[in-house]
Amino acid sequence: MNSLPKYLCVDVKDLAIVVGWFLTIFGWLVSNVQANQRETRKEVRKEVDACCDMANDLLDTAKRYYCAPPTSESEKELAAKIRFDLKTLLTRTERLQRNHRQFTLFEAGGELMDTLTGGDFASSSRIARGHEDELLRKVESATHELISQCETGFEATFKPKRPSIAGWLQR
Amino acid sequence: MKYSLSIAKDFSRSPAGRYRTDGPFSGEEFRESILQPAIRKHDEVEVDLRGALGYGSSFLEEAFGGLVRKCGIPASELRKKLKIKSDLKIYEDRIWRYVDDAGK
Numbered sequence: 115m116n117s118l119p120k121y122l123c124v125d126v127k128d129l130a131i132v133v134g135w136f137l138t139i140f141g142w143l144v145s146n147v148q149a150n151q152r153e154t155r156k157e158v159r160k161e162v163d164a165c166c167d168m169a170n171d172l173l174d175t176a177k178r179y180y181c182a183p184p185t186s187e188s189e190k191e192l193a194a195k196i197r198f199d200l201k202t203l204l205t206r207t208e209r210l211q212r213n214h215r216q217f218t219l220f221e222a223g224g225e226l227m228d229t230l231t232g233g234d235f236a237s238s239s240r241i242a243r244g245h246e247d248e249l250l251r252k253v254e255s256a257t258h259e260l261i262s263q264c265e266t267g268f269e270a271t272f273k274p275k276r277p278s279i280a281g282w283l284q285r
Numbered sequence: 286m287k288y289s290l291s292i293a294k295d296f297s298r299s300p301a302g303r304y305r306t307d308g309p310f311s312g313e314e315f316r317e318s319i320l321q322p323a324i325r326k327h328d329e330v331e332v333d334l335r336g337a338l339g340y341g342s343s344f345l346e347e348a349f350g351g352l353v354r355k356c357g358i359p360a361s362e363l364r365k366k367l368k369i370k371s372d373l374k375i376y377e378d379r380i381w382r383y384v385d386d387a388g389k
Contacts, residue, residue, distance in 0.1 A: 190308075194299060197339030204375050224375050224382075231341030236302040 155272050162264045168203045173257045183242040193236045217267030226256040288327035293336030303347040312347030334371040350383035360388030
């Protein structure tokens with residue numbers, strides 16, 4: 115009966131141990147990378163959702179503000195709230211764009227800022243507008259554009275570009 | 286010599302409105318009482334936007350675009366003299382747009 119030399123048997127045994135360790139470490143690395151990607155995706159999704167909610171709230175406040183007469187008591191409070199909320203929203207969108215290059219929110223953010231707080235914003239000669247007013251339509255459109263850009267950025271950031279190892283294993 | 290001014294510290298933490306008639310701390314008031322004299326007097330002026338509770342485009346446009354439109358300072362001169370310090374890049378970007386648009 116042909117048997118392998120003794121020194122070769124020892125080597126194969128050692129090799130099996132090394133391969134076992136290698137596979138263990140490799141598997142750990144793969145699962146670690148995937149877990150990190152999942153966590154990042156969750157965090158960014160949460161941030162995108164928060165930005166979209168803020169943009170929608172801002173739109174509601176803008177409607178209340180522009181439809182109220184400039185002499186109303188809450189007018190100044192609403193204007194201050196719009197400035198503050200807009201700053202918070204723009205801070206978050208800028209952070210998203212800084213950390214994830216696929217987000218391009220700069221233009222949409224600036225457009226929203228100009229539409230919402232330009233013209234006769236915080237002016238004593240401002241007139242109370244109707245809900246169908248052209249300005250409110252523009253604010254609505256700028257808000258939707260920012261939300262849309264947030265979603266596009268998210269999709270572009272996390273869309274799988276190459277088949278992943280997990281995807282390959284599932285086949 | 287560089288002259289630095291902070292809107293939050295030297296003017297108001299909640300600047301608002303375009304004209305003086307709109308209320309206190311308007312863009313017009315800031316431009317006429319603080320910004321324009323500083324630009325005329327100093328070779329380089331740094332405006333710090335940090336610390337305020339937020340800015341509206343109407344305030345920024347009147348304060349900075351007004352330097353070109355109403356004070357007759359060329360946009361090219363402002364590009365050399367004026368420096369903007371802000372925690373939000375979008376404020377700085379908009380200010381230069383207002384300046385350039387006012388110069389057209």
